Each structure stands twice: as structure tokens, then as C-alpha cells.
Amino acid sequence: MVGAVEEAQLNRLENQVDNGGGGAWEYLCLVRKLKVRRSEKVLKHGLSILNDPKQRSKLGGEEWTLYEQVAIAAMDCQCVDIAKDCINALQRKFPESMRVGRLKGMLLEARGSWKDAEVAYSSLLEDNPLDQVIQKRRVAMAKAQGNISGAIECLNKYLEIFMADHEAWRELAEIYVSLQMYKQAAFCYEELILCQPLVPLYHLAYADVLYTLGGLENLQMSKKYYASTIDLTGGKNTRALFGICLCSAAIAQLSKGRNKEDKDSSELHTLAAKTLEKEYKQRSLTKLPLLTATLRNLKLPS
Amino acid sequence: MAEDLVLDTAIRDWVLIPLSVVMVLIGILRYFVSKLMRSYQSPDAKVVKEGQVVIRARSLRAAANFIPLKSFRARRAYFSNEENGLLYVPKGQVPNAQAQMFSDPNMAMDMMKKNLSMIIPQTLTFAWVNFFFSGFVAAKIPFPLTQRFRSMLQNGIDLSTVDVSYVSSRSWYFLNLFGLRGLFSLILGEENATDDTQRMMQMSGFGFDPTKSLSAEKDSLDIVQHEWALPKFEQRAEEVLRRLVS
Numbered sequence: 001m002v003g004a005v006e007e008a009q010l011n012r013l014e015n016q017v018d019n020g021g022g023g024a025w026e027y028l029c030l031v032r033k034l035k036v037r038r039s040e041k042v043l044k045h046g047l048s049i050l051n052d053p054k055q056r057s058k059l060g061g062e063e064w065t066l067y068e069q070v071a072i073a074a075m076d077c078q079c080v081d082i083a084k085d086c087i088n089a090l091q092r093k094f095p096e097s098m099r100v101g102r103l104k105g106m107l108l109e110a111r112g113s114w115k116d117a118e119v120a121y122s123s124l125l126e127d128n129p130l131d132q133v134i135q136k137r138r139v140a141m142a143k144a145q146g147n148i149s150g151a152i153e154c155l156n157k158y159l160e161i162f163m164a165d166h167e168a169w170r171e172l173a174e175i176y177v178s179l180q181m182y183k184q185a186a187f188c189y190e191e192l193i194l195c196q197p198l199v200p201l202y203h204l205a206y207a208d209v210l211y212t213l214g215g216l217e218n219l220q221m222s223k224k225y226y227a228s229t230i231d232l233t234g235g236k237n238t239r240a241l242f243g244i245c246l247c248s249a250a251i252a253q254l255s256k257g258r259n260k261e262d263k264d265s266s267e268l269h270t271l272a273a274k275t276l277e278k279e280y281k282q283r284s285l286t287k288l289p290l291l292t293a294t295l296r297n298l299k300l301p302s
Numbered sequence: 303m304a305e306d307l308v309l310d311t312a313i314r315d316w317v318l319i320p321l322s323v324v325m326v327l328i329g330i331l332r333y334f335v336s337k338l339m340r341s342y343q344s345p346d347a348k349v350v351k352e353g354q355v356v357i358r359a360r361s362l363r364a365a366a367n368f369i370p371l372k373s374f375r376a377r378r379a380y381f382s383n384e385e386n387g388l389l390y391v392p393k394g395q396v397p398n399a400q401a402q403m404f405s406d407p408n409m410a411m412d413m414m415k416k417n418l419s420m421i422i423p424q425t426l427t428f429a430w431v432n433f434f435f436s437g438f439v440a441a442k443i444p445f446p447l448t449q450r451f452r453s454m455l456q457n458g459i460d461l462s463t464v465d466v467s468y469v470s471s472r473s474w475y476f477l478n479l480f481g482l483r484g485l486f487s488l489i490l491g492e493e494n495a496t497d498d499t500q501r502m503m504q505m506s507g508f509g510f511d512p513t514k515s516l517s518a519e520k521d522s523l524d525i526v527q528h529e530w531a532l533p534k535f536e537q538r539a540e541e542v543l544r545r546l547v548s
Contacts, residue, residue, distance in 0.1 A: 130350055161350065164357035190369045194358075197365035221370055221532075228368075228535035235542045268536065271543035278547060 039076035046070035075110040166195040200232035223247040244272040249298040325478045359519045367531040382520045435471035443467045
């Protein structure tokens, strides 16, 4: 994931390049390093470098990496012809390469000819059965065709071998959430929390899923995970603050009949409510009455 | 005996500097040769899977306190289950890995190539140094040494009264051998085949033994006590919010 420092640097470079200052090549390198998806800009600036023979020869060996990057960006922007030209140039230079074969498969995908792309990928996988990127492209293809269960199957098979790939776990979690298979999604988010325990995004998502699952135990756990998100983000995450209020309200409702001893963490939701009001006062004063009305309707236990 | 020998500057010009330059050049040559000779070793599916399993088990151990107890227990059972746990390796298979490494022709060839590319230049350079640059004092080590080092550092010098700090060019060769690694990583980039010292360390602790690391992971996983860290987070969140509100 991209940190704040790198994001600032990226934005600065982007502004610089957009407004006519130099530095297109550094911008493209940074995009490639951070694996950010800025296809339009990459296409525009990459093409400007490639079409200028003087700048192209200055790149030397890196020229081919640029071709690859521009080809992928072109496919993302549906400029299939540009992509085709780039891939042809690469094919002339590296005839037997697997990377070029992969790009050709992606071109078939971009055109929509799924069967041919599937054939191309299978033949590549025969030579090299452990290539991660191609297996992931198959998952993406299944997802693009709308075959979500096929995508889940492929992804599960992929994860059986490459079980330390947290991007794949994240994708699987999002697919499960879209299919409302919350228990499986919770499992995936737990994997993500295990890999990177101090990333608040995963705590937040896990708390959301637990809250959706419902049930007293899940609600209590969800409240704890919202609290950990608040802790990890220093109280700035509005969604977690709302989550705490909702959880407390739901727990209070569920345990109305029971005689639960007062947990001293009941301070948390009042504090969360106050923080929310403060935030709204600072940022969007017009919505403040809406907020106070909602909070009052939640009937938070005091 | 603390007399100060005056060493001719010609020694510096004709011994120390040429020796270093030659070693750098040989290192670069070896790097390019190894790049040419490197055969693409396709990764074995089983090895890859085991590597990933180890990574996953390790992260489970490291972050166990962040997930609820039930999930942790479920995962631990999944890993160290007696029948089909991922980390469980039946006892009979354990000594296989080493035998397998020798019998697998690909791996043996690879190791031999790597060893040769390291041994031959070293031997040749060493012989060359001994032949041309022996029999005189080459340098003075700035710190005093004990008499035990005399045989190692002063091989060509047959005077037993010379201070041990005065060494022959053989020790300069060894110094360069270990010291130029940093220089090589500057010139040649991170991955270079001249990492002799690393390779020597690797050879002494014998290669990648997957089954041993699996059972090691299983043992450490069994030891882990789960202590759910989330309640603490709740209190910390309270404090954070309190500070924000007030």
C-alpha cells in the first residue's frame, strides 16, 4: 500500500509533469514502483516519450519496460491499437518471451475474446505452472465475464499454493462481501490482519463484516475492532466512530433483557459521539443537525 | 621490539594497489561469467508451497494476539493437526531432504557450478599472490597483534624478530577478499555473484531444508499462548478519543 510520503511525492511529480515541467520519466518510474493505477497519465506521458526518438534512445534498455507499461495503460484506457503497436515492438525484440506472451493474452482480454485469452494463458501456464501473474489474470478474466463463482474457485486454488499473498486474500474478501458470504469474508480479513496487523483498513473492514453478521458476540468483537481502528488512526476515522456508536446501540438493544454488569468501556460510545460532533462542527457545519438527530435516534445507552 | 621499519613507497605503488585492482577486475569478470552461465531454475511447486506455508505460519505466530481466540485455535489446528496439518511431517521423511539434494542432478550441477566459479578464481589469485608477492613486508597493521598470528600473516618473511604488525601481501589479499564485497555491491548492484563470504556461510549451514523448517515452525506454533490484545485497544481508543474531545 502506498504511504502518505510516497503519495505526496507522486502527486507533486504528477502536477509537475502535467504543467509542462520535465520529469516524465521519473513520474513513470515512480508509478511503476508503487504499482499505482494512473493509466491515462501514464499513457499520455509514456507515449510522448516513446514517440520522440531522441528521448527514446536516451532510455536505453529501459525503453522496453516503458513499452510494457504503456501497453498495459493503453489497454486500461481501451486504446487497443496503441497497445497492439507496443506489443508488436516488444515481440520483435523478444520473440520467445513469457512476459510478451502475457501481454498478448491481456490484449486478447481487452478485446473481449475470452476464449482465445484463456487458451493463450493455459499454454503459458503449461510451460511455467507457477507463474503468479498469469494465474491472477485468469481470476480477473473470470470476474470480468461475470463468473464470480469461477473466480472464487480459481482464487482459492491459487491461494492453496501461494497462501502468503495478501493482495489475493484481499481480493477474495471483497468478492465474498459482494456475494454476502460474510463468514468466509471474515476469515479472509483475519488472514489479512495476521499478515499486516497494524493496518487500520483491515481492522475496519473486519469490524464491518462482524457487525453485518450480527449476534451479540460478533457485535462485541466488532466494537473492539472499531476501537482498534480508532487507536491505529488516532481517532480520525469517522467510519470507525460511527461504527462504535452503532455497535453500542445494537449491543444495548440485544442485551436489554439480560442483566449484564456495566462494562466500564461504556464511556467509549459517548466519547465517540462527542468526537463525531466535534468533527462535523469543524468540517461540515450544515450536516451537524442531521448528525445530532441520528445520534439521538440511536438511543445510545448513557 | 618496537623499532619502526620504513616501508618503501614503491611497495604501495607496485603491490597494494595492483593487487586490489586485480581483485576488483577478477570480481567483475566473475560476475559477468556467472550471469552468462546461470541456468534458469524453474521453481518446484512443492518447495514454493512449503515456503509460503512457512511464511503464513510465521505471521500467524507473530500476530496471533490480533485475532479472536476461536480463529486462532482453528488456524493452529489447521497447521499442526496430526493427520493432515500443513506443517506436520511424518518422521520418516525428515532425513530425505539432504539425500534428495544430492541425488537431484539439476541442483547438484547448480551447486557445483557456483562452487567452481568461486573456488577457481580464488585459488588462482592466491597462487599468483604467493608467487609474485612473497618474501617481503608489504604493510603494517595499525594495531598490535599477538605472536600467534605470525605464521598466518608473515608467511614469506623468515625473520622471527620482526614485529607481527608487519605483514606480507598474503594478508592484504585476504583483507581484500572479504572487504571488497561492499565495493562490489556498489558497482554491480545488489545481486552479484561475488558474495563469497555469504556463500561460505551458506555452505556451512547446509542449504534449504524445508522439512526441518516446517517442523520447527510447528513446534513454535504449538508453544504460542494466545492473549487477545483487542481489549487493550479498546482502552487505548478511549484515551485517544478523550484527548481529542477535551
